[in-house]
Amino acid sequence: MTIQHFGKTFSDELAALDSAHLAMEIHSTTPEQVADILAKPRLELRDFYRLISPAAESFVPQLAQRAHDLTLQRFGRTVQFYLPLYLSNLCSNYCSYCGFSLDNKIRRMTLTEQDIAKECEAIKSLGFEHILLVTGESENKVGMAYFQRVLPIVREYFQQISLEVQPLTTDEYAQLQDLGASAVYVYQETYLRSSYGQVHLKGKKTDFDFRLQTPDRLGQLGMQKIGLGCLLGLSDWRVDSALLANHLVYLQNRYWQSKYSISFPRLRPCGTGFQPNQPISDKQFIQLISAFRLLAPEVELSLSTREPAQFRDQIFPLGITHMSAGSSTQPGGYANPDQTALEQFAIDDLRSPMEVAQAIQQKGYQVVWKDWDCFC
Secondary structure (H helix, E strand, O other), rough: OHHHHHHHHHHHHOOOOOOOHHHHHHHHOOOOHHHHHHOOOOOOOOHHHHOOOOOHHHHHHHHHHHHHHHHHHOOEEEEEEEEEEEOOOOOOEEEEEOOOOOOOOOOOEEHHHHHHHHHHHHHOOOOOEEEEEEEOOOOOOHHHHHHHHHHHHHHHOOEEEEEEOOOHHHHHHHHHHOOEEEEOOOOEOOOOOOHHHHEEEEEHHHHHHHHHHOOOOHHHHHHOEEEEEEEEEOHHHHHHHHHEEEEEEEEHHOOOOOOOEEOEEEEOOOOOOOOOOOOOOOHHHHHHHHHHHHHHHOOOEOOOOOOOHHHHHHHHHHOOEEEEOOOOOOOOOOOOOOOOOOOOOOOOOOOOHHHHHHHHHHOOOEOOOHHHHHOO
């Protein structure tokens, strides 16, 4: 495979963006400006800034209704299920908000080939056809050699495989693509460089730009789906989300052949005791999801079991197209569900996949267990 390498990346774009000016533009928005934007058929980036402003909070019902209507037009009454399979909680990074952080004294475990087969069998029995492979970031012990052994095993059970692992090079992603990976999710955590440095203390993850340039490497490769997101609660969620929106639009314009997914992870309790610096309320969370749907009607929006069951049932029709269900955030958590000592963070929606599916179906929606697009 011949891989093109482009000189310019989103790092260059981000350097030209003034976060203080963005914050001022967001907070100076008036209700009249919000009303005018809601009358527009298609949003621009500056419109998105205004829709996540404090002034737009009083328009959340109108925002949510329009987001719901757009989602029905683009995706119909369907919600696709996926499940994260945690392969390892080994990590070489010191991150103050993460239960896998190297300085957190938890029992470490990496699944063997036999463990992975047991996990896949347990997950398959639940009905899932879409698997998301997750690891901590330990490239020496859970790196390419490990992934090359793991993916063929997982491929025997699942035809759609997504990855959420440490950032890799373009050539390494090409190898994983050849082994069956069709999507990669890499969250920047926060786009504010100063905030990033305060919570990523040691390890390769301290390299802000290498992580930021990962979607560019995936786009150059032509990865089928690229997942983006920021960890809500690490810094100013409005400014972070505005920068995330810039990242999305940049990638869509430059690497148009790939599909894109946005996730909305809110900080959850974990073993470090870290507390959100700037938490986002439920109302603001709905505001953010709705604004992203209006900005990018065609993009997949994903919601995890970090959120409570009742809240997930209420908000998924507003723009969510992908949901996890029955998740475990620890290695071996499906074949051995009783252990909890290894988890990355505490999940909130503890229902079984079938219970989540029933709740979705009661609202007149269909659960999709497999993304057939990867076979087209």
